């Protein structure tokens with residue numbers, strides 16, 4: 001067989017695997033949106049069967065031989081080479097997992113999830129404690145299985161952000177904390193912002209329509225996507241030509257739907273921007289969760305929560321909600337949606353104090369994975385850290401250390417991507433602004449079109465071919481750096497009190 005024939009064979013195999021994985025994802029989407037509750041059991045088995053089929057297809061000896069063969073060829077293009085190298089790496093990583101381990105982890109996470117729900121509902125951490133210890137044990141086994149340098153946590157961080165290390169994360173978080181503390185202090189000294197107008201009654205249908213309009217303004221393509229309602233908003237894709245977003249609507253909290261819609265829209269634009277010709281191949285997949293979050297945060301914070309955006313669209317918004325917003329001017333609206341106040345729940349936090357929530361979880365994960373603490377120690381440490389870093393008294397474990405689902409899924413190493421992604425968003429946005437301002441006459445609608453085009457050209461089309469730091473370097477000339485986020489927050493919150 002010629003190299004070309006071999007490459008085609010590889011590509012066909014990868015695309016078939018993607019067909020199975022995306023069919024599985026479509027069933028998941030249905031489960032979270034429209035599935036009748038009675039179908040839960042049969043759906044669980046359908047999902048498990050498709051996962052198993054995808055895993056079998058990804059680990060056949062044939063595919064392994066083909067990849068090893070292709071890896072030694074020198075008549076592949078740079079992109080083809082990258083795809084082969086990445087698939088080869090993924091293949092041998094998959095092979096490291098024994099079926100005994102996969103089953104044990106899957107059973108442990110199912111049990112952990114159920115007990116986490118129970119523990120949270122009954123506000124009884126002890127119901128979740130043993131599951132958590134078991135998961136930590138398995139995650140340490142997984143780290144050994146995958147291999148790592150210096151710190152077992154590095155193996156787990158790499159699952160979400162290839163190339164990330166505890167050493168780099170520690171430095172970034174330390175600098176972030178040092179920079180944020182004085183910003184929060186100065187904001188506290190300013191007069192309190194009034195955001196009561198956001199808590200009026202905003203009818204569901206009108207919010208829904210607004211969400212659709214906002215997605216269109218961002219450039220989300222409804223011919224390759226759709227929006228539906230879900231309890232916990234998420235974005236999911238089945239290739240780049242079917243990227244779906246979900247939202248939830250709280251009639252008494254206007255910013256809830258609006259910003260979650262923009263956030264998910266940012267995630268979706270990234271997936272729609274991956275090239276269809278790379279379907280099923282590493283170049284057709286997102287780079288890392290940090291890069292993914294950078295896209296959602298860029299749209300949410302730097303566009304949707306900016307004064308510039310609302311100077312352009314506020315009149316339109318007041319026309320939609322005259323009763324609620326007629327008396328509120330654009331500056332008060334802008335201040336209201338950006339109110340900073342330390343709080344208990346991560347997902348409801350403002351963009352300044354948000355990162356303390358992340359740091360607390362990151363710190364606790366490190367202690368767990370180095371066996372310095374056990375699960376039973378979490379509530380006390382959690383509450384202490386919330387008091388020290390946020391000045392918040394935690395009234396219950398349900399609203400404290402049991403608030404997030406991630407640990408019950410066994411997702412250790414995930415949380416830090418929220419902060420790193422937000423840092424990257426600031427870094428990308430500053431680079432865009434530098435280029436945009438020097439090249440264009442001002443027109444905001446033009447600017448929105450330009451930023452999407454710029455993100456497509458500089459981030460989306462590369463898929464997995466560039467990791468977080470490689471993208472940061474190619475765009476801004478340096479690794480991920482916290483300074484951009486701190487500069488942005490200082491300018492936004494301290495320049496005009």
Ligand SMILES: [Zn+2]
Nearest residue numbers: 263267293296
């Ligand atoms: Zn996100």
